[in-house]
Amino acid sequence: MVLPPVVIGWLLLLLLGVRGPIGAWLNAWFGIRLVFTTEGAAIACAVMTLPLMVRAVRLSIEAIDPGLEQAAQTLGAGRLDRFLTITLPLALPGILSGAIVGYVAALGEFGAVITFAANIPGETQTLPLAIYAALQTPDGEATAAKLALVSILLAVGGLAAAEWAGRRTRAALGYRP
């Protein structure tokens, strides 16, 4: 989370690039090339937003009363059974809102994407990249403003959706509001 995105993009390039240890292997065995592709952009976004999601999921798992797992254990549930029937469902609100926040944050990724997957319109161009590109062209100001508006709406809407999803699932799970 504290590493600059560009550094992460560059590290991805080193690892997954056509000459990188993993990238070369993927290319040789499966013919997969990640650099400068939509998939590559997705991976860069995922790596960038993962800490955000992990945080949300971890918080929601830590909030579960350990006594419930103990109760499940005395009722005959083994470790995996307890995880699937108690921990996972009870952590669902956090997982869901974490996923939404992660998705919205991914749409706004810039540094890691431009370094690893470049800025190819229609393929690896994220919203901020499009705004930046628009600002670089003369008369691009209006396009940039429209895109910025979309970006703001997405951010606010995403946060609201995450909050709403969290609350809805919590209520469905029987937590007190």
Next chain:
Amino acid sequence: MIQFSLRHTWPGGTNLAPNLAPGLTIDFTAPPGATALFGPSGAGKSTVVATIAGLFQAQAARVIIDGVVLTDTEHRIHIPPERRRLGLVFQDARLFPHLRVRQNLRYGLKRAPPGAIRFDDIVDLLGIAPLLDRRPHTLSGGERQRVAIGRALLAQPRLLLMDEPLASLDAARKAEILPYLARLKHALALPIIYVTHALDEVLAIADTLILLESGQVRAAGPLAELTARGDLPLAARDDAGAVLQARVAEHHPARQLSLLRAGPLALWVPLVAGSLGTQLRVRIPAREIILATEAPAGISLHNILPTLVVAVTEDHTRHIAMVELATGEARLLARVTPDAVARLALRPGKPVLALVKSMSVDVIR
């Protein structure tokens, strides 16, 4: 039968909790029926339950239930909690909030081998049929605890462990659940270990009593025997009194009296419900017993019980004397003043009459 042995010293002394006993040395054997672990908080009661359940691993412990070894540190045996098949009821019900009552009840049932305890019977016994489709957070404390008990029972346990199951409930909710527990004890021939620091719960449920005090067993034995002892902390309580197992011998509706028999003792009490032969548990409060060397005449009293003094324990700081009495196998406990002991020259072996008002006999159930 449960054979239990525990040795444990808390690392770092008792800094964790000031009233915790520094070390535990607890051994007991519990016969079939309900066994109450009774004692102040910090005596080690919950540690015993956690050890039996396998949730706590003591430095040295042995837990054998009906011949099945669940824990034996000496032979490095520790069956994990999920394979012990013990029903555990916690003080906080710990119902799964994301499941309805029905699914909560079935959670253990689904994971247990087929057994004799049936879903419909338990729902009936605990009166939880109207709650089946509700969510745990919509239940009252008493309802939640009943569901928790049902859930534990449906896991087909070989033993029901209850760790202060009623401690978080108020007196009214407690009174609502106690009869269910008593019923359950009779309906299912299931051994029960019941942890509590409330004497009324002990009196209602326990057959065997194990008194714990700062990590040690202070006394263990049948409830009737221990409640009639004058030298235990139980006797120092204001509500001390011997418990007797009695049966209804006669009803006299015209006189509005019933005659109960507890061994050789005949006790007149205000008319009770229950057909002849019904087993009842009664308690005679120690402070309600008057001792006499001659039978009084012209008195409203119904019960004049011939007994022998077994032991006298005087407590000079509180200016009371506890007199243990016996008639055959029936035991009574009386609280009198040291002066009365001197005037009547009460000493072990002396015949004495115990006078008990019929109104003073507590019929527990």
